[in-house]
Every structure is written in structure tokens, then in C-alpha cells.
Amino acid sequence: MQIFRYSGPEFSPYGDDERQAVSDPGPWAAPVASGSLSAVVELPGSKSLTNRELVLAALANSPSTLFSPLRSRDSSLMVEALRSLGTGIAEGDDGTYGPDLVVTPGELTGGTSVDCGLAGTVMRFLPPVASLALGPVAFDGDAAARRRPMRTTIDSLRALGVDVSDDGRGALPFSLYGTGKVDGGELTIDASASSQFVSGLLLSAPRFRRGLDLRHEGETLPSMPHIDMTVAALRARGVTVDSPEPGRWVVSPGSIAALDVVIEPDLSNAAPFMIAALVAGGTVAIPRWPEQTTQVGAHLEALLQRWGATMTRSGGVLTVDGHEGVAGGRSLPGIDLDLSLGGELAPALVALAALADGASTITGIGHLRGHETDRLAALAQNINALGGEVTELPDGLHVEPRPLVGGPWRAWDDHRMAHAGAIIGLAVPGVLIDDIAATDKTMPEFAELWRHTVGAAPATRVDPLGIF
Structure with a gap:
């Protein structure tokens, strides 16, 4: 064999x-x-798990280690984006597919740009994180990335009080100005085009001042297991997430615990x-x-x-x-x-x-x-x-x-x-x-x-x- x-x-x-x-x-x-x-x-x-855990580790209250993370273009883009926002990410012990990653949270700061490449997880997970930073953050990616749906993320951040500039495109490139905090509260979106719109908001929601009460209103909601993955990752780090009815998620504000995770x-x-x-x-x-x-x-x-x-x-x-x-x-x-x-x-x-x-x-x-x-x-x-x-x-x-x-x-x-x-x-x-x-x-x-x-x-x- x-x-x-x-x-x-x-x-x-x-x-x-x-x-x-x-x-x-x-x-x-x-x-x-x-x-x-x-x-x-x-x-x-797993790319999906690696990039979710990178975001949560960056927002956590102390360092986390990711064992056997994916080493690929998508994960590289996520690592570099989080580093540019002030997160410390260092290579640890060597595993089967390269070094583990030690993620040390830092004060989130703007004044940077994020290359999304063609990674949906970067372009949809990182804008809510950047909204918690202080200062401007610009987002762009590959030529093909500019054709990917982004309006739901952009409109969601505006509804939460974040200053976003996209010249009406509803797509990359766009920029936002983070004030270091997001109020949160109730929000209704249409995530029919991608479950990542939901996951991106949920991942940062514990750091919003009032958490998030998120509802999906649309004809369909594809790839529900990816949302379940996000919810499970949040709960594993001590975050309270409830789903009182289909298409609704309530995330309580609070600390995100450090966690060592095997991918x-x-x-x-x-x-x-x-x-x-x-x-x-x-x-x-x-x-x-x-x-x-x-x-x-x-x-x-x-x-x-x-x-x-x-x-x-x-x-x-x-x-x-x-x-x-x-x-x-x-x-x-x-x-x-x-x-x-x-x-x-x-x-x-x-x-x-x-x-x-x-x-x-x-x-x-x-x-x-x-x-x-x-x-x-x-x-x-x-x-x-x-x-x-x-x-x-x-x-x-x-x-x-x-x-x-x-x-x-x-x-x-x-x-x-x-x-x-x-x-x-x-x-x-x-x-x-x-x-x-x-x-x-x-x-x-x-x-x-x-x-x-x-x-x-x-x-x-x-x-x-x-x-x-």
C-alpha cells in the first residue's frame, strides 16, 4: 500500500x-x-477551520496555538492580514505539514491594507475584525475577487455604524475606518449568496459592545454546516451563542478564550x-x-x-x-x-x-x-x-x-x-x-x-x- x-x-x-x-x-x-x-x-x-481559528485566536484574551494548520495561499493571506492589524503570529514546533502557529493577540490598529487574494474567508471575515481596529483599512484582491459578492458585508458594517467607502460597487476594492469599537445589537441581512457573510459577523460579534442578534432573511441559506462550524468554534472558546430559531443567531458580548486547537x-x-x-x-x-x-x-x-x-x-x-x-x-x-x-x-x-x-x-x-x-x-x-x-x-x-x-x-x-x-x-x-x-x-x-x-x-x- x-x-x-x-x-x-x-x-x-x-x-x-x-x-x-x-x-x-x-x-x-x-x-x-x-x-x-x-x-x-x-x-x-482544513482551510475553513484554520482561517476561523486564526481569527478567533487574534481576538482572544491570550495566546493560542494552532497545531497542523493549513499552509496555503488562503491561510497565508489570513496570517498576513492579521499581522498587519497588530496580531503576533509566529511559527512553533514543526509538524507533518510545517510549523504550528502561535497566535498572540495585540491591540488592533489600522493604517494598513489587506490583500484578500481570492479568499472568501479573508474578504468576508476580516472587515468586521478591522472595524474593531483604530484607523483606516483598505481591502482589495485578485482581479477575479472583484467579481465576488461583497455587498452584504459592506451593508452590514454600515448598518452597525462603521464608515465604509466602496463608491457604490458593493464589491472589492473598498475601505473602512475603524474607531476601535462596534456597538453591535440587532442586524438583519440576506446571506443567500454565501454563508460566509454570517460567519464573518459571528466571529467578531463577541467583541461588539452589545454582541449581535443576527437574522438572515432571504430565499436560501447555503452551506449551513459552515455556519455550524463557526458556532462550534465560538462555543469552544467560551462564547455564548444561541440560535432561538432557524436563520437567527444571538452572540453575547464577552471575552474570547485562548485555546490550543488541533486542525x-x-x-x-x-x-x-x-x-x-x-x-x-x-x-x-x-x-x-x-x-x-x-x-x-x-x-x-x-x-x-x-x-x-x-x-x-x-x-x-x-x-x-x-x-x-x-x-x-x-x-x-x-x-x-x-x-x-x-x-x-x-x-x-x-x-x-x-x-x-x-x-x-x-x-x-x-x-x-x-x-x-x-x-x-x-x-x-x-x-x-x-x-x-x-x-x-x-x-x-x-x-x-x-x-x-x-x-x-x-x-x-x-x-x-x-x-x-x-x-x-x-x-x-x-x-x-x-x-x-x-x-x-x-x-x-x-x-x-x-x-x-x-x-x-x-x-x-x-x-x-x-x-x-
């Missing part, structure tokens, strides 16, 4: 937010499965590796799979069984058995799936659906149009360009499997688009991902880890058609 821990070039994102892990230009030839898998994949820490592996990033077992056949085991978690990736255990995978647990390891897999002639059924609770899993699951034998309809993911890219349009365009048939729906995608051929696959700066292309490439020779470095966002070691998992020869960058 193959066990792989990342041992490639050292990735040190702290203090340098450029994408370093895979820096060579040009497309990446997705490796085709060379045979049935037998791999153990040790995943780095769980990123279960959403487990998706392409687990799905690889269904495509290539064989088994993929994920160590440290938690018995209980608020991560949406936990749904993969049940979801992949609907496509015929067998799941076993032993000693904290979850093993996916894809049997002979698509590559071995296994027929995968089409399924109808509501992914309202875990939309971030959709790109990988849509890629799997495109390799099935029956039609699939995946709904509850309309909000993915406002992520790193319009994920619904990106998936449809990419798969259709390879000969597939994917139709956009108001709230999802309908997939009619067709024989696929190799060709270009665009990542559109989106890590999950790159993951989806790698999945397709396991069964379809010649899939060329234009920007595998997009995976640096949450897993800079993805290309190397993927290559070892599927037993491929070293991945190469090629441009045989001169199209990139």
Missing part, C-alpha cells in the same frame, strides 16, 4: 502570498490512472482523492478522519456510496473502495442530488457524474456562480468542450454522460476547477489543465500528492497544440 506525505520543495507561504508550489507556466497534463489504486493520502489541515484534515479537499478510487478502481484511505465534525466534506462518506463505493472505518482511517472503477469497466449510476449543505463538493462530484453511465442532476448550488469563478458555467463549458453534455439549471447542473476526449481544461483561478479536471483526466487521456497552480489556494501540494496517489509518472507541462 502506498503512503505519501508531501516532501517536495518547501512551501513557506507566511510573508509571501505568491503561488510558489507549482510556479512553472503552461498547462499540466493530468495523469491517467495506470492501474488500480492502493494509497493512503495524508491531507493537510482537522481538510475533508473537502479529500473529495478528488476519494473519487479517484471510483474512477481508477482500488482503494484510497484517509487517515485522521474525524468521528464527528462540522466539515461539509464529511458528507462524502454517504454520497460516494450512492455511486457504488464501499466505505470502511478502522483506527481513525476512512477507506474508500471503488472496486474495479470506471477504468476497469465498472458502471456508475446517475443520481439526483441536492447539495445545498455542501456546494463546495459539487465540482468534484460533477466530474464524477460526467464519467457515469446514467444522467445526474445536481441542485442546491446556484450560489456557486459567485465563488472563485462561476463554477456552474465553468463546469459546463469545460466538460462540453471535451464532448460532454452538461446543461445549466437555475439552481444547478444536469449531466448527460457522453464519451469524452482529451483537450484543454480551464481552471479560471479556481482550485476546485483544477481538481475536477484532474478527476476527468484519470479516465480521459490528454486533459490539459491550464493552471494547476490554482490549487495553491487550499492545497499547494495537490499536483505532487495526486501524482503519487494515482501511481503516475512525474507530471509534465506540455502544449502540443499551441493553444495556451
Whole structure:
């Protein structure tokens, strides 16, 4: 059985937010499965947990240590933003994926700018924190970040009395002037576009003078498990959070306790590796799979069984058995799936659906149009360009499997688009991902880890058609 821990070039994102892990230009030839898998994949820490715990540790009453935090572009951007606001963040003991982080709260000060990159957690979690600082703070990010919905955050801060200037864009770039305090109290928002609007306010709410009584009013509220994750992280640090009715959260004002936290592996990033077992056949085991978690990736255990995978647990390891897999002639059924609770899993699951034998309809993911890219349009365009048939729906995608051929696959700066292309490439020779470095966002070691998992020869960058 193959066990792989990342041992490639050292990735040190702290203090340098450029994408370093895979820096060579040009497309990446997705490796085709060379045979049935037998791999153990040790995943780095959860991005969602790492960035929530970084914020809470920065607002806490004394230092905290984060064990096995994610080291990626998103977490680097969060570290640098918090440092610029006055938080001390230092590397501690060396763990499997690099040093632990010791976070020492400091007096929050403005007079700085925050680079959000393409990280939704930075652009939506940090403005409420910056509102507690004294002085101006400017926010901007990548070109694609300026297309991501931000109006709810901006309008929320204004409703709380914070001076925000965005020239009416409701998007990046914008700036605010913190006065060192936020009154808080009652607030109603529409978080239909992202659960991060709720989480961003809840994380800082204990530091508001009156706490926060937050209500969501809108047609939908996607990714509720992410809000549950935020609430659980707050309660673990001694914060009183009540939810007297669906769509309402009441956070009491008070101190945020210091806490040493072990970051769980990123279960959403487990998706392409687990799905690889269904495509290539064989088994993929994920160590440290938690018995209980608020991560949406936990749904993969049940979801992949609907496509015929067998799941076993032993000693904290979850093993996916894809049997002979698509590559071995296994027929995968089409399924109808509501992914309202875990939309971030959709790109990988849509890629799997495109390799099935029956039609699939995946709904509850309309909000993915406002992520790193319009994920619904990106998936449809990419798969259709390879000969597939994917139709956009108001709230999802309908997939009619067709024989696929190799060709270009665009990542559109989106890590999950790159993951989806790698999945397709396991069964379809010649899939060329234009920007595998997009995976640096949450897993800079993805290309190397993927290559070892599927037993491929070293991945190469090629441009045989001169199209990139």
C-alpha cells in the first residue's frame, strides 16, 4: 500500500502570498490512472477551520496555538492580514505539514491594507475584525475577487455604524475606518449568496459592545454546516451563542478564550482523492478522519456510496473502495442530488457524474456562480468542450454522460476547477489543465500528492497544440 506525505520543495507561504508550489507556466497534463489504486493520502489541515481559528485566536484574551494548520495561499493571506492589524503570529514546533502557529493577540490598529487574494474567508471575515481596529483599512484582491459578492458585508458594517467607502460597487476594492469599537445589537441581512457573510459577523460579534442578534432573511441559506462550524468554534472558546430559531443567531458580548486547537484534515479537499478510487478502481484511505465534525466534506462518506463505493472505518482511517472503477469497466449510476449543505463538493462530484453511465442532476448550488469563478458555467463549458453534455439549471447542473476526449481544461483561478479536471483526466487521456497552480489556494501540494496517489509518472507541462 502506498503512503505519501508531501516532501517536495518547501512551501513557506507566511510573508509571501505568491503561488510558489507549482510556479512553472503552461498547462499540466493530468495523469491517467495506470492501474488500480492502493494509497493512503495524508491531507493537510482544513482551510475553513484554520482561517476561523486564526481569527478567533487574534481576538482572544491570550495566546493560542494552532497545531497542523493549513499552509496555503488562503491561510497565508489570513496570517498576513492579521499581522498587519497588530496580531503576533509566529511559527512553533514543526509538524507533518510545517510549523504550528502561535497566535498572540495585540491591540488592533489600522493604517494598513489587506490583500484578500481570492479568499472568501479573508474578504468576508476580516472587515468586521478591522472595524474593531483604530484607523483606516483598505481591502482589495485578485482581479477575479472583484467579481465576488461583497455587498452584504459592506451593508452590514454600515448598518452597525462603521464608515465604509466602496463608491457604490458593493464589491472589492473598498475601505473602512475603524474607531476601535462596534456597538453591535440587532442586524438583519440576506446571506443567500454565501454563508460566509454570517460567519464573518459571528466571529467578531463577541467583541461588539452589545454582541449581535443576527437574522438572515432571504430565499436560501447555503452551506449551513459552515455556519455550524463557526458556532462550534465560538462555543469552544467560551462564547455564548444561541440560535432561538432557524436563520437567527444571538452572540453575547464577552471575552474570547485562548485555546490550543488541533486542525482537522481538510475533508473537502479529500473529495478528488476519494473519487479517484471510483474512477481508477482500488482503494484510497484517509487517515485522521474525524468521528464527528462540522466539515461539509464529511458528507462524502454517504454520497460516494450512492455511486457504488464501499466505505470502511478502522483506527481513525476512512477507506474508500471503488472496486474495479470506471477504468476497469465498472458502471456508475446517475443520481439526483441536492447539495445545498455542501456546494463546495459539487465540482468534484460533477466530474464524477460526467464519467457515469446514467444522467445526474445536481441542485442546491446556484450560489456557486459567485465563488472563485462561476463554477456552474465553468463546469459546463469545460466538460462540453471535451464532448460532454452538461446543461445549466437555475439552481444547478444536469449531466448527460457522453464519451469524452482529451483537450484543454480551464481552471479560471479556481482550485476546485483544477481538481475536477484532474478527476476527468484519470479516465480521459490528454486533459490539459491550464493552471494547476490554482490549487495553491487550499492545497499547494495537490499536483505532487495526486501524482503519487494515482501511481503516475512525474507530471509534465506540455502544449502540443499551441493553444495556451
